[in-house]
Amino acid sequence: MKEMVVGSEIARREAPSPPPQALVERLKDYGQEDVFCLWDELSHEERDQLVRDIEGLDLPRVDRIIRCSLGSQGPPQPGIEPVPESCVSTVEERTLTERERWWKRGLKAISEGKLAVVLLSGGQGTRLGSSDPKGCFNIGLPSGKSLFQLQAERILCVQKLAAQSADGSSSVIPIHWYIMTSPFTDEATRKFFESRKYFGLDVGQVTFFQQGTLPCVSRDGRFIMETACKVAKAPDGNGGLYAALKSSKLLEDMAMRGVRYVDCYGVDNALVRVADPTFLGYFIDKGVATAAKVVRKAYPQEKVGVFVQRGRGGPLTVVEYSELDSSMASEINQSTGRLRFCWSNVCLHMFTLDFLNQVAHALEKDSIYHIAEKKIPSIHGSTMGVKLEQFIFDAFAYAPSMALFEALREEEFAPVKNANGASYDTPDSARLMILRLHSRWVVAAGGFLTHSVPLYLTGVEISPLSSYAGENLESICRGRTFHAPSEITF
Structure with missing residues (x-):
């Protein structure tokens, strides 16, 4: 009899404890109680991990997003129209006077500390054959610089130009750089910057923050379990920027620093003009809530989203290439001979802080x-x-006013998305675009090039610390000969 009592005591002690009842009830409210279906098979550590994972979710918010997104396709969208010509500043229409005015106005705003820069850097270089953050990638330039370094040095150059342009002042006002990572890139990005001493930037002018994640769900809205003790999650898209800025209180941080305008771009453009004074000056001049740089589509079926207008007089927005009917993508404007839907979205944006x-x-x-x-x-x-x-x-659908600013593809858009060997958007193609552009800068400044391989396969690299967009090169290049490939530093 005593043995039976002892045995029952052991059984009671070893019987698995149920999951926290309050958490179970909360999950039942949202139809997600199945996350505990393997509870009895988990170790104590695994149970603790599962509870922490669930408690880390904002369940009311996640449930609202799932229901709204899966349960509704949204209101019917009005038909799309080409972007009105009045909304676009095209390269051919700009006068030298306008360009100079915008450049000076942008530099003035930067010298007053009114511009911040936001980098979208949540992606890994998986398609490039690397598990590192994309910004760590070396595209094979003579200097061996990573995308992060190229962008940091462009910020340093603009800061210097802005200081030089300011009346009666030569002090450099730092451009604050907000870098949005993801849970998959955050630690590696921080360590990369630390190990490179922030590429010459002040540590205090760089702020890292993470975009959010959301549970992956089945078509009926149930959480998918990555393991028995972890919900499968994925980053919430580059549009997660807005929620991340809000939850991290960085919009208040920007306001406290005196920021009024925010330049936002994606990490994988090797030619991106970070904190472009001309674009900023144009933006301020137009007085709009937001603006975007655009490039002309190379051909009708190019896999890029395009700007459209939702109905006549409606807001400007972007339609992904997969959503644009092939016949519409091929339509020609009879008066210009160009594509009717021709303005490609290349993730180069400007916002007011208020917007x-x-x-x-x-x-x-x-x-x-x-x-x-x-x-x-x-x-x-x-x-x-x-x-x-x-x-x-x-x-963009919420913008009371918006303008588009044409950029030349060969000067400002060199995406790095696919591994070398692919037919487009590779490190090799981006490297060649930089070398060719910088070679044109040298020749325009009165320099000469020699080369041991065909020039169309090579060129020279000019450090962003020396020139931002081809300016201030005459005194260095005129009458001099440079051998390609090489890096030119001053």
């Missing part, structure tokens, strides 16, 4: 995210599920 505050609240309130059906790593192997994302251009 960022407005849109951060508006997008969160609407809670409608884009649905991307993907294979999700799960406890049952790779399974089809849904990732929920917002895009940076979702904000």
